[in-house]
Amino acid sequence: MNATGSSIVRRNVMVYRHTWALLLAEILEPVLYLGSVGVGIGELVGHLTGLGPHVRYAEFVAPALLATAAMNGSMNETTFLMYGRLAVERIYQPILATPLGVADIALGEVAWAVLRGTVVTTGFLGVVAAVGLVHSPWALLALPGAALIGFAFSAAGVVVVTLLRGFADMQYIQLVMLPMFLFATTFYPLGVYPRSVQIAVECLPLYQSIELLRRPALGQVDHHLLVPVLYLLAMGLVATVWAMRRMRRALTQ
Amino acid sequence: MPMPTQKPRPMPTLNHTDSRARDAFAYWLLRYRRVWRGTIVISVANPALFLTAMGAGLGTLVDDHHSSYLHGHSYLAFLAPGLLAAAMMQTGYIESAGPVHTSGRPGGNYRSALATPLQPDDLLLGHLAFIAFRLATSALAFSAVASAFGAVPPTRLPALWLAAVLTGMAFAAPVAAWAVAVQRPAALTAGFRFVLMPMYMFAGTFFSAEQLPAWLHAIVVCTPLYQGVQLCRSIVLGTVTPAGVAGHGAYLALLVLFGVLVGRRRYTLELTA
Numbered sequence: 064m065n066a067t068g069s070s071i072v073r074r075n076v077m078v079y080r081h082t083w084a085l086l087l088a089e090i091l092e093p094v095l096y097l098g099s100v101g102v103g104i105g106e107l108v109g110h111l112t113g114l115g116p117h118v119r120y121a122e123f124v125a126p127a128l129l130a131t132a133a134m135n136g137s138m139n140e141t142t143f144l145m146y147g148r149l150a151v152e153r154i155y156q157p158i159l160a161t162p163l164g165v166a167d168i169a170l171g172e173v174a175w176a177v178l179r180g181t182v183v184t185t186g187f188l189g190v191v192a193a194v195g196l197v198h199s200p201w202a203l204l205a206l207p208g209a210a211l212i213g214f215a216f217s218a219a220g221v222v223v224v225t226l227l228r229g230f231a232d233m234q235y236i237q238l239v240m241l242p243m244f245l246f247a248t249t250f251y252p253l254g255v256y257p258r259s260v261q262i263a264v265e266c267l268p269l270y271q272s273i274e275l276l277r278r279p280a281l282g283q284v285d286h287h288l289l290v291p292v293l294y295l296l297a298m299g300l301v302a303t304v305w306a307m308r309r310m311r312r313a314l315t316q
Numbered sequence: 317m318p319m320p321t322q323k324p325r326p327m328p329t330l331n332h333t334d335s336r337a338r339d340a341f342a343y344w345l346l347r348y349r350r351v352w353r354g355t356i357v358i359s360v361a362n363p364a365l366f367l368t369a370m371g372a373g374l375g376t377l378v379d380d381h382h383s384s385y386l387h388g389h390s391y392l393a394f395l396a397p398g399l400l401a402a403a404m405m406q407t408g409y410i411e412s413a414g415p416v417h418t419s420g421r422p423g424g425n426y427r428s429a430l431a432t433p434l435q436p437d438d439l440l441l442g443h444l445a446f447i448a449f450r451l452a453t454s455a456l457a458f459s460a461v462a463s464a465f466g467a468v469p470p471t472r473l474p475a476l477w478l479a480a481v482l483t484g485m486a487f488a489a490p491v492a493a494w495a496v497a498v499q500r501p502a503a504l505t506a507g508f509r510f511v512l513m514p515m516y517m518f519a520g521t522f523f524s525a526e527q528l529p530a531w532l533h534a535i536v537v538c539t540p541l542y543q544g545v546q547l548c549r550s551i552v553l554g555t556v557t558p559a560g561v562a563g564h565g566a567y568l569a570l571l572v573l574f575g576v577l578v579g580r581r582r583y584t585l586e587l588t589a
Contacts, residue, residue, distance in 0.1 A: 084502075088509045095517040103523035104374065107391065109381035234357040241362060245369030251377055 070163060071171025072178065086179065089136050090186040093128040100124055100250060111252065118281060125191045126205065126276040127249040129184055133209040134216045134269055136183045140176040141220030142236055146227055155314055165311045169221055173303065176217030177210050184209035201279035212272040215295040218302035225309035243269045268298055336434050340442020359454035363403040364461045371395045371467065385524040389553055396467035397548035398521040400458050404484030405541050407454050409512055411447045412488040413504040416495040426587055436583035444489055451484035468552050476551045483544030486568040489575025497586040520545045543567045
C-alpha cells in the first residue's frame, strides 16, 4: 500500500478506538445547547420576525449549532490534539523517517479532521431529525456542507498549531472561537445589529458556515449559497498551502 | 517548588493547624502569581462574552416577547446572576478537579509537602482557601462587568458576591474530596462534560426552571447549581425571602461542610497510605 496521507488517517482511527467517547461528548454538547437555548430560551423568545410563520426558534438555532460543531470538532482536532502530537508526543519526526513527507502529514491530518467531523455532524443531524426539527429534504445538504466547513477550519487549525508556543496559548484560540460562536448569528438573526456590525459579522468564517447550513435547512436553496461555498473553499485552499509551508518549517528545523 | 517552611516544627499539634494551612495556601498563591494571566479568559472573558451576546443581543428579542416566566424583569437582569453562579461552578470545578488530582499523584506537590510538617488536612484547607480566593476575585470581576451593563444594582453587589463564592465552594470542596483519589484523569474531563455541562444548560442558568416538564424540574431543583442560581438571582432581582436564603444557603453550606469532612478522610487515606 502506498504511504500517503491515508496512513495518518489510519493511525488516528487506531487511536480513536480508545478515545471514541470524545466524539460522543462533541455530539452531546450541541444537543444540550439545542435543548437549553433552542427549546428553553426559545420559549422566552417566542416567534422570530423574518422567519416563516411555522418556523420554530429551535429550527433556526439547530443548523447554527451544527455548523459550530463542525468548526469546533475540526479545530479541536488540528489544534489541541495535533499540538499534542506535534510538540508533546512528537510523532511527526519519526514519521518523516518513513516514506511519508510533510505534505502527507498535513493533508492526512486535515482529511482525518474532516472525516471525524462528519461523524459528529451526522450524529447531531440524526438527533435534530429525531426530535422533529427537520422539515426540508434539503437539510441533507448539511452533511457535505459540514465537511466543507471542517475542511476550511481544520486547514486553518494546522496553520495555527505551528504558531503555538505552548498549551497556555490555547486560550487565545478560545478568545477567537468563543466570541465568534456567540456573535455570528448563532442565536439571533443578523438584523439585531446595526449595519456596520452586520458587515463585520458577515466577514466571519463561522457566519458563512452557518449561512451554508441554515439556508437549506429552512428550505432556501438558491444562488445565495455560492457565497459561503466559495468563501470556505478559498479559505480551506489558502490555509492548506500555508499550512504545508508552516509545517515544513516546523518539522525540518 | 519548595514549601516556605524554614522553622523547625518537630511536633505538629492541632494548635498549629491554622498556620500550617496558611503555608499551604501561600504555596498556591505563589504559583498563581506566575500564571494568573492565563486564567483571565476562562474566568472573566468567557462569562462576560456570554452576558453580552445572550443578555444584550438575544435579550432584545426576549424582552420583546414579555414572557410571564421572567415576571417582568429584563432578560439581562435574569441572566446575569445565572451566568455568575454557573461561572462559579465551572471555576470551582476546574480549580479543584485537575490541580487536586495532579497534586495527589506520585511526584505531585502534595507528596512533597507531606515531607514537611504539613498534614493532609492542611493541604486540603490551604488548597480550598486558594480556590475561594480565585472564586472571590473572579466573582468580583464578573459582577463589576454585570454592574456596568446595568444588570446589578451596586448596593446588592456585596450579598451577591458572598452567594457566588458559596456556590463555587459547594462544588470545589466535594470535587476536591473526589479528585484526590481518582485514578484516571479522563474521569475529571468526563465529569465536566457529562455532569457539569447538562447542569449548566438546564439548572436555570439561561431560562427559568419552571419551564421544564415536572419530572425534570424535580431533578433540577436538587442540583447545587439550581440552588446557587436561585440564591444569586433572588439577590439581583430583589426577591429575597428569609426562607429562600436559609434554604439555598444551608444546602450550599452543607455541601461545603460535607466536602471538607469527607475530603479530610480521603486526603489522609490517599496521601498517607
